Amino acid sequence: MQITMIGTGSAFAKRYDNNNALIEANGFRLLVDCGITLPKALHEAGLDFAQLDAVLISHIHGDHVGGLEELAFQMMFRYQRKPVLYIAEELVQPIWESTLRGGLTQESLNSLSDFFEVRPLKAGETYELAKGLNVRLIQTKHIAGKASFSFVFNERFFYSADMKFDSNLLQALVDEGIETIYHDCQLESPGVVHASLEQLLTLPEAIQEKTWLMHYGDAMEQYKGKTGRMRFVEQRKRYDI
Ligand SMILES: O=c1ccn([C@@H]2O[C@@H]3COP(=O)(O)O[C@H]3[C@H]2O)c(=O)[nH]1
Ligand SMILES: [Zn+2]
């Protein structure tokens, strides 16, 4: 399994694109989140929407879903193919009613399934997305009243949604065999709706060594060397997981 961050930036970052990822396994390409900057960032990474096999969504914020309208339109009118959309069952209705409906609706095209091959996922269950690529969703805390889902891939790689610091969860995941953690990181404290760097630095060194920081702000370079045993993920660099 390989991962390339199409972007590693926070919602307000301008030096980095939205924190969206491309996961590859045996030739299968999964896009993890599809934010506002994703269509251009994907193009700059040398890819187009037709080369994706599926999209997986963590939660409904613009930096994670703002590019879905273009994806849906391109797939329908340029490529004549319905993209596969993996999404927590709790988000199926909200993503249509609150995010996509206004832009996508026209005459007989008026539901999420008119544009996507929708695959609702239940948190806690493991799904095989492709040969050699399994995912399990964990609902993690981000903002009150807003459901947000982090991902465990192949029972060895944890990819956080936007989430508040949760050391107990991270410890439990490592105890269960998670080898690599990609975690959102707010560089300046307090984190409030994200884990702050200050909070992540309280993790035991054994967890920090497994942890890579993403979803960071424009000041990232100034924090190099100040992240304990944790490292920053670089956007557009391909990592083996
Ligand atoms: O109660 C709130 C709600 C939102 N926000 C900001 O808006 C951003 C939305 O995208 P994000 O989830 O990546 O990050 C969020 C924060 O930067 C906040 O600071 N407090
Ligand atoms: Zn975000």
Ligand SMILES: [Zn+2]
């Ligand atoms: Zn968010």
